[in-house]
Each structure stands twice: as structure tokens, then as C-alpha cells.
Amino acid sequence: MVLTITEQDLDGITAVSVKGRIVVGEESSAFRKKMEGLLLADKKRIVLNVADVTYIDCAGVGALVACFNNARLHGATLKLANLGSRFREILQVTGLLTVFDTYDSEAVAIQSFATSRHNHA
Numbered sequence: 001m002v003l004t005i006t007e008q009d010l011d012g013i014t015a016v017s018v019k020g021r022i023v024v025g026e027e028s029s030a031f032r033k034k035m036e037g038l039l040l041a042d043k044k045r046i047v048l049n050v051a052d053v054t055y056i057d058c059a060g061v062g063a064l065v066a067c068f069n070n071a072r073l074h075g076a077t078l079k080l081a082n083l084g085s086r087f088r089e090i091l092q093v094t095g096l097l098t099v100f101d102t103y104d105s106e107a108v109a110i111q112s113f114a115t116s117r118h119n120h121a
Contacts, residue, residue, distance in 0.1 A: 019053070
């Protein structure tokens with residue numbers, strides 16, 4: 001299955017939906033390039049909706065971690081939404097579940113930016 005990545009700007013928050021497999025090769029490379037492109041376009045608040053990710057391998061996890069670190073270097077925040085049980089399990093086993101801000105839905109992840117912005121004001 002081909003990896004499809006779509007983005008939508010919602011009031012200064014970039015919602016990125018990923019569909020397919022994030023695996024070694026073209027898929028993880030395309031994912032990484034897409035995320036780098038958002039950061040270079042100065043997107044600072046990104047929600048990554050992984051509801052339709054059907055599989056992620058170690059290369060995909062590596063790409064996800066690289067994107068998270070790259071976001072931090074650019075002063076951006078990356079949040080994950082709609083983790084399926086398998087995706088959550090992989091992050092749990094690798095010890096990465098506590099590294100990422102994860103949310104049950106894209107809407108809640110988007111709302112968390114507004115909440116955190118008010119808390120830091």
C-alpha cells in the first residue's frame with residue numbers, strides 16, 4: 001500500500017493525516033521529507049493523525065523519532081493523534097510512548113494547543 005500524506009491548516013495548526021504503511025524505503029523517506037517540508041515552511045504546531053497507519057516498522061519508528069527531534073530543533077511541537085492499539089503497543093515497547101504527546105482524537109490534540117497557549121500566557 002502506498003503511503004498517503006495530506007495536510008490541512010486549521011487556525012495556525014497543521015493537521016497531517018497519514019494513511020498506509022510507514023516502513024523502510026520510500027514510505028519512511030517520503031514521511032520524513034514531508035515533515036521536514038512543514039518545518040522548513042515554519043509550521044510550529046503539528047498534529048499527526050495516525051488513525052489510518054496500517055503498519056509501522058523500525059524504520060518508520062526511526063523516522064517518527066527523527067521528525068519529533070527535528071521539530072524540537074525548529075521550535076515546533078509535534079503531537080500524535082488516533083494511535084491504534086498496535087501503534088500504541090509499538091511505542092510502549094520501545095519506550096517512546098512517554099516521549100510523544102498522544103491524544104485519542106485529532107480534535108483533542110488540536111484543542112490542546114489552545115489550552116497550552118493559555119496556560120503559558
